[in-house]
Amino acid sequence: MSKAALILFAHGARDPEWAEPMRRVSAALGRQAPELRVELAFLEFMRPSLRECAESLLGDGFERIVVLPMFIARGGHLKRDVPLLLDELRRRHPQVTFELAGAVGEAEAIVQAMAGHALTVAGV
Amino acid sequence: MSKAALILFAHGARDPEWAEPMRRVSAALGRQAPELRVELAFLEFMRPSLRECAESLLGDGFERIVVLPMFIARGGHLKRDVPLLLDELRRRHPQVTFELAGAVGEAEAIVQAMAGHALTVAGV
Numbered sequence: 001m002s003k004a005a006l007i008l009f010a011h012g013a014r015d016p017e018w019a020e021p022m023r024r025v026s027a028a029l030g031r032q033a034p035e036l037r038v039e040l041a042f043l044e045f046m047r048p049s050l051r052e053c054a055e056s057l058l059g060d061g062f063e064r065i066v067v068l069p070m071f072i073a074r075g076g077h078l079k080r081d082v083p084l085l086l087d088e089l090r091r092r093h094p095q096v097t098f099e100l101a102g103a104v105g106e107a108e109a110i111v112q113a114m115a116g117h118a119l120t121v122a123g124v
Numbered sequence: 125m126s127k128a129a130l131i132l133f134a135h136g137a138r139d140p141e142w143a144e145p146m147r148r149v150s151a152a153l154g155r156q157a158p159e160l161r162v163e164l165a166f167l168e169f170m171r172p173s174l175r176e177c178a179e180s181l182l183g184d185g186f187e188r189i190v191v192l193p194m195f196i197a198r199g200g201h202l203k204r205d206v207p208l209l210l211d212e213l214r215r216r217h218p219q220v221t222f223e224l225a226g227a228v229g230e231a232e233a234i235v236q237a238m239a240g241h242a243l244t245v246a247g248v
Contacts, residue, residue, distance in 0.1 A: 028239035113237035115152035
């Protein structure tokens with residue numbers, strides 16, 4: 001398999017602390033899969049952008065880039081804006097494979113984990 | 125313990141499909157804890173609002189309401205707007221206990237689940 005990298009792609013916010021859960025996911029991945037290159041990128045307010053992040057990875061020789069949207073659900077950003085960003089990257093870098101995963105909050109494992117956490121906070 | 129209800133409180137979006145993961149969490153809770161009353165509420169774009177939802181629960185006799193923010197991280201909405209909404213509810217209904225949990229995406233169980241899902245999508 002070609003050399004792969006993972007981008008945790010989040011919305012971004014004005015508050016710098018907002019990115020903390022994404023940094024914690026990245027740190028957990030660093031412990032569990034130290035061979036996997038993991039980067040954070042943001043749609044708005046924070047840097048790097050998806051394109052900045054992806055082109056930096058291309059500069060490091062990655063040929064397959066998986067983008068995981070760190071969104072609770074799939075709205076207009078993930079249905080329209082992000083596919084357009086990916087299409088632009090594919091046009092600019094046809095030798096590279098870009099894969100866009102679904103919103104993390106829509107994955108069955110995350111739905112189940114959120115339900116389990118909800119039971120904990122409800123005291124059930 | 126007094127009669128408790130859980131509100132899954134999400135941002136909301138113009139796209140009606142956006143709420144699907146919240147509905148799936150609610151359905152999972154209905155299977156795992158059918159005795160727990162679970163409702164969805166939204167900050168913007170979707171109904172009911174947090175206040176509409178909470179006051180409907182009060183009408184049904186609930187005396188303890190736990191609000192779980194279905195947000196990936198804690199930014200301005202959760203640091204400022206949502207505590208103000210809760211303060212207003214507490215002033216209007218001093219006989220009721222309102223508990224505001226942290227953003228679901230900041231819970232350690234969810235961070236770990238997101239890391240595990242990230243490994244799956246990266247093919248590691």
